[in-house]
Amino acid sequence: MTLRSFLRQLLIDNQVKRITTEVSPDLELAAVCRREFLSASGGDALLFEQVKGTSVQIAANLFGSKARLLSMLELNEKDLTRKIRTLIAAGEHDALTNLTNACNACSMDFSEPQYQYEQLTLGDIPALRSWPGERTRYLTLALTHSVSPVTGVSNLGLYRAALVAEGKIALNFAPCSDIAEHLKTAELRNESLPVALILGADPALFWAAAAPLPTGCSEYGFAAVLTGRSFTFSPCLTQPLVAPANAEIVIEGEIKPGARVKEGPFGNHTGQYVEREDCPLMEVTAIRHRHQPILPVTVVGPPPSENVQLAKLNELLLREMLLFDVPLVADLVMPKMTAFHGVAVVAVRPCSATAVTDLIRRLRTVSSLNRSRLLILVDDDINIHDFNLSWWRTLNMLAPERVITTGKGLIINATGIDRDQLVTEDRTTTALVENRHYQISKEAPENLQP
Numbered sequence: 001m002t003l004r005s006f007l008r009q010l011l012i013d014n015q016v017k018r019i020t021t022e023v024s025p026d027l028e029l030a031a032v033c034r035r036e037f038l039s040a041s042g043g044d045a046l047l048f049e050q051v052k053g054t055s056v057q058i059a060a061n062l063f064g065s066k067a068r069l070l071s072m073l074e075l076n077e078k079d080l081t082r083k084i085r086t087l088i089a090a091g092e093h094d095a096l097t098n099l100t101n102a103c104n105a106c107s108m109d110f111s112e113p114q115y116q117y118e119q120l121t122l123g124d125i126p127a128l129r130s131w132p133g134e135r136t137r138y139l140t141l142a143l144t145h146s147v148s149p150v151t152g153v154s155n156l157g158l159y160r161a162a163l164v165a166e167g168k169i170a171l172n173f174a175p176c177s178d179i180a181e182h183l184k185t186a187e188l189r190n191e192s193l194p195v196a197l198i199l200g201a202d203p204a205l206f207w208a209a210a211a212p213l214p215t216g217c218s219e220y221g222f223a224a225v226l227t228g229r230s231f232t233f234s235p236c237l238t239q240p241l242v243a244p245a246n247a248e249i250v251i252e253g254e255i256k257p258g259a260r261v262k263e264g265p266f267g268n269h270t271g272q273y274v275e276r277e278d279c280p281l282m283e284v285t286a287i288r289h290r291h292q293p294i295l296p297v298t299v300v301g302p303p304p305s306e307n308v309q310l311a312k313l314n315e316l317l318l319r320e321m322l323l324f325d326v327p328l329v330a331d332l333v334m335p336k337m338t339a340f341h342g343v344a345v346v347a348v349r350p351c352s353a354t355a356v357t358d359l360i361r362r363l364r365t366v367s368s369l370n371r372s373r374l375l376i377l378v379d380d381d382i383n384i385h386d387f388n389l390s391w392w393r394t395l396n397m398l399a400p401e402r403v404i405t406t407g408k409g410l411i412i413n414a415t416g417i418d419r420d421q422l423v424t425e426d427r428t429t430t431a432l433v434e435n436r437h438y439q440i441s442k443e444a445p446e447n448l449q450p
């Protein structure tokens with residue numbers, strides 16, 4: 001599947017609005033996207049055919065609904081869950097190791113590049129300015145590919161990329177990301193790190209790049225094993241890297257040792273502008289693209305926002321891995337509004353207080369949770385898919401000794417409810433009510449007539 005074939009399918013399914021009026025990538029386009037996402041069921045995908053100042057088209061609101069996101073994988077939620085369960089159980093190790101082994105067993109094809117080089121400059125690429133306080137334009141769905149200079153292991157991550165000057169891009173990857181490790185290694189050897197930004201390839205790669213996969217797990221393999229699709233690569237022209245042969249645009253470049261730049265302000269998912277002083281700086285060495293390329297974008301900012309759907313897929317993956325590895329975990333939910341903060345509620349099966357302490361220690365080693373702003377543990381009598389219920393239970397159990405601080409985050413242990421004292425219906429009444437057929441009328445009874 002390519003971005004184009006996906007859009008074509010959405011057009012057939014009547015899930016794309018083609019916008020033929022000229023729209024500016026400077027604030028206007030993001031504002032249109034926000035309104036579309038807030039319409040019924042997350043709105044349609046948007047194809048902006050006339051983007052001011054460029055011949056490049058823009059595809060947006062691709063993740064507006066979970067169903068659309070799942071259709072990028074050609075799976076429904078049940079089948080995706082089943083596939084993940086099969087992958088993480090296909091081995092004798094823990095879930096992550098089994099998954100990694102399955103992903104890395106995938107073979108990849110190579111083909112000759114079929115691209116135009118250097119027709120476009122960075123200035124022609126309609127990166128977005130989404131909020132008035134932003135001073136630079138951003139690529140919001142650039143999949144960043146790099147390779148460890150030592151191990152040769154490659155990584156694909158989704159990080160925001162700011163076009164800070166012609167030929168220069170600030171890449172905001174976190175210090176704990178895989179590419180940060182690659183850069184550190186390259187800089188220790190006083191070498192530049194080759195980088196390729198992939199814009200608009202197989203849509204399954206959006207999730208693969210944003211998913212919390214461990215170092216050494218191939219994101220391409222992950223997308224391939226989930227979708228059953230294969231990937232074909234072609235070599236980059238100016239960097240010792242490969243990129244998907246069907247990508248709409250590939251920006252090649254390198255980060256020279258010590259090259260850093262100020263990045264921001266950027267309107268992010270906390271609802272505030274953020275800035276970074278020491279953002280790694282990529283120097284562009286070539287741009288290759290398809291004829292009349294389409295740039296995929298997402299609008300980042302305060303929730304609700306469509307890209308949170310990606311975080312909800314991460315939640316599904318994490319839940320399945322925890323259920324496999326940690327028998328005490330009954331369920332896990334990451335509330336939509338705070339999923340990007342790693343906030344998670346974990347339902348815990350009946351166990352002793354010591355077992356809960358061990359469980360907390362274990363959860364803190366899980367890479368997606370160890371930087372969580374807030375981790376809440378509740379007993380599994382609560383339906384944690386209703387956050388109000390989790391919050392209600394948490395408040396009922398709250399006491400200073402139940403709150404653990406961990407670096408930047410908090411853990412609240414709200415487990416240990418006395419299950420014998422729970423106010424619940426008795427089974428006899430439940431059975432009686434469920435089996436009886438009540439006669440129901442909306443007419444006022446005679447004794448209530450005025």
Ligand SMILES: Cc1cc2nc3c(=O)[nH]c(=O)nc-3n(C[C@H](O)[C@H](O)[C@H](O)COP(=O)(O)O)c2cc1C
Nearest residue numbers: 157158159160172173174177178210211212307310
């Ligand atoms: C829309 C979107 C934007 C993101 N922006 C960033 C970012 O700017 N920096 C970052 O470190 N992670 C960002 N992430 C999260 C990473 O994609 C995610 O942590 C991924 O697992 C990183 O891969 P890595 O572990 O290989 O570095 C973003 C995720 C999404 C969905």
